[in-house]
Amino acid sequence: MAVIRRLPRYFRYLQDLIRLDIKRISSRELSERMGITASQIRQDLNCFGGFGQQGYGYNVESLFNEISRILGVDKRFSCIIIGAGNMGTALANYENFRKRGFDIIAIFDVNPRKIGKKVNGLEIMSMDSLENFVKDHKVDIAMLTVPGKDANEVAEKVTGLGIKGIWNFTPNELRINNDAVVENVHLSDSLMVLGYRLRSNGY
Amino acid sequence: MAVIRRLPRYFRYLQDLIRLDIKRISSRELSERMGITASQIRQDLNCFGGFGQQGYGYNVESLFNEISRILGVDKRFSCIIIGAGNMGTALANYENFRKRGFDIIAIFDVNPRKIGKKVNGLEIMSMDSLENFVKDHKVDIAMLTVPGKDANEVAEKVTGLGIKGIWNFTPNELRINNDAVVENVHLSDSLMVLGYRLRSNGY
Numbered sequence: 001m002a003v004i005r006r007l008p009r010y011f012r013y014l015q016d017l018i019r020l021d022i023k024r025i026s027s028r029e030l031s032e033r034m035g036i037t038a039s040q041i042r043q044d045l046n047c048f049g050g051f052g053q054q055g056y057g058y059n060v061e062s063l064f065n066e067i068s069r070i071l072g073v074d075k076r077f078s079c080i081i082i083g084a085g086n087m088g089t090a091l092a093n094y095e096n097f098r099k100r101g102f103d104i105i106a107i108f109d110v111n112p113r114k115i116g117k118k119v120n121g122l123e124i125m126s127m128d129s130l131e132n133f134v135k136d137h138k139v140d141i142a143m144l145t146v147p148g149k150d151a152n153e154v155a156e157k158v159t160g161l162g163i164k165g166i167w168n169f170t171p172n173e174l175r176i177n178n179d180a181v182v183e184n185v186h187l188s189d190s191l192m193v194l195g196y197r198l199r200s201n202g203y
Numbered sequence: 204m205a206v207i208r209r210l211p212r213y214f215r216y217l218q219d220l221i222r223l224d225i226k227r228i229s230s231r232e233l234s235e236r237m238g239i240t241a242s243q244i245r246q247d248l249n250c251f252g253g254f255g256q257q258g259y260g261y262n263v264e265s266l267f268n269e270i271s272r273i274l275g276v277d278k279r280f281s282c283i284i285i286g287a288g289n290m291g292t293a294l295a296n297y298e299n300f301r302k303r304g305f306d307i308i309a310i311f312d313v314n315p316r317k318i319g320k321k322v323n324g325l326e327i328m329s330m331d332s333l334e335n336f337v338k339d340h341k342v343d344i345a346m347l348t349v350p351g352k353d354a355n356e357v358a359e360k361v362t363g364l365g366i367k368g369i370w371n372f373t374p375n376e377l378r379i380n381n382d383a384v385v386e387n388v389h390l391s392d393s394l395m396v397l398g399y400r401l402r403s404n405g406y
Contacts, residue, residue, distance in 0.1 A: 002205075004396060004399055004400075005392075005396055007395075007396075007399070008389065008391065008392035008395040008396065009392065011395070012389070012392075016376070070399070071395055071398070071399055072398055072399060072402045073395070075398065075402060077398055077401070085293070086289045086290070086292040086293035086296060087289070087290075087293040089289040090288070090289035090290040090293055091390075093289060094390065094391075096374055096390075096391050097391060097394060100391050100394065100395060100398075101398065102394055102398070140401065140406070141397065141398075141401075164401055164404070164406050165397055165398075165400075165406075167393070167397055171299055173219070179404065181397065181400045181401055181404060181406075183393055183394075183396055183397035183400065185390065185393055186211065186212075186215070187294075187297065187388065188211065188297075188299050188300060188303050189208075189211035189212065190370070190386055190388055191300060191303065191305055191370060191386075192210075192211040192214070192274050192276070192303060193207060193208055193210075193211065194344065194368055194370055194384065194386035195274070195275055195278065195280055195303075195305070195344075195368075196207055196210070196273070196274055197368075197384045197386065198280070198343065198344070198367055198368045198384055201367070201382065203343070203367050203368075203384075
């Protein structure tokens with residue numbers, strides 16, 4: 001899993017190289033750009049079949065294609081957002097997700113004053129209509145941006161309706177009693193790492 | 204750095220254990236809770252001086268205190284948000300940051316219609332007043348939630364004013380010509396990992 005978590009970074013950097021029309025790159029150059037050791041890069045990429053050639057480096061395009069294949073960027077996922085607060089609204093407006101294969105097809109909230117309003121072209125729907133919506137549409141992923149206190153109840157509801165993926169923005173660790181996959185976004189973790197790096201820079 | 208990036212997770216899990224009044228834990232139990240191998244956990248914690256005792260496990264409280272000390276959670280950082288859009292507003296409303304030592308003291312935007320409005324008790328200020336604000340207040344971290352096209356210009360501006368930490372929510376890789384520390388939040392990376400995990404679960 002540690003390698004998998006680094007793949008999106010390789011994906012982004014290789015995409016930048018392709019945009020710059022760079023055809024090949026050594027693990028040393030990639031290392032300098034990405035701030036990962038060259039030996040870690042060689043080890044990571046060997047996991048997936050070693051595309052490097054001694055003294056030549058990596059062919060950028062074939063490495064990019066292979067990592068895209070592993071990450072499954074050609075596959076599309078249908079997503080719904082639960083919680084039309086600031087974070088939910090911010091996610092609905094992220095154009096990048098669609099480019100990566102994630103289509104946001106609906107957004108739900110419990111607040112009657114929000115229901116019916118539009119967010120990036122999507123009408124905010126009542127949570128009462130969630131069940132019927134999921135029956136009528138294939139939904140792969142629920143993005144949870146509800147208050148922490150509601151997180152587990154909502155997670156149970158969406159997985160009970162057969163949704164297999166949860167992208168959890170609440171600070172809660174979800175208790176899931178089925179085979180759903182939960183990916184947590186812990187923004188505080190990233191901020192704590194920033195604080196650590198500032199301190200260790202003597203700041 | 205890989206170990207450092209895992210420390211906030213240890214921090215959170217150990218905090219939960221303290222709340223549950225659990226006094227000690229084996230690397231195996233911690234492993235099951237956290238989904239990290241026991242040997243990785245022993246290796247990580249050995250980096251910081253090995254607090255485990257054979258056959259006893261880890262003393263939860265002293266491990267928590269040591270990790271808190273390493274992460275510097277007792278230190279406080281003054282933060283400003285640049286960009287009062289949905290993401291900026293969401294960040295301004297996150298109560299968790301303050302608990303972790305990050306105080307959001309101001310929020311800035313260029314949009315005249317936003318300036319003067321309040322977000323979680325903070326009045327949105329004009330970008331024109333940023334320079335004077337930074338002269339009058341100690342600011343450690345700028346949280347960047349501006350559009351991607353403005354990211355580099357704003358990053359240059361804030362680091363030029365002496366701000367040492369940037370928490371970057373824009374999709375851009377920032378070009379920083381000084382000793383500022385940049386921590387990127389790439390939400391798409393996390394979503395791509397979720398997509399990968401769903402696919403590898405046969406979904």
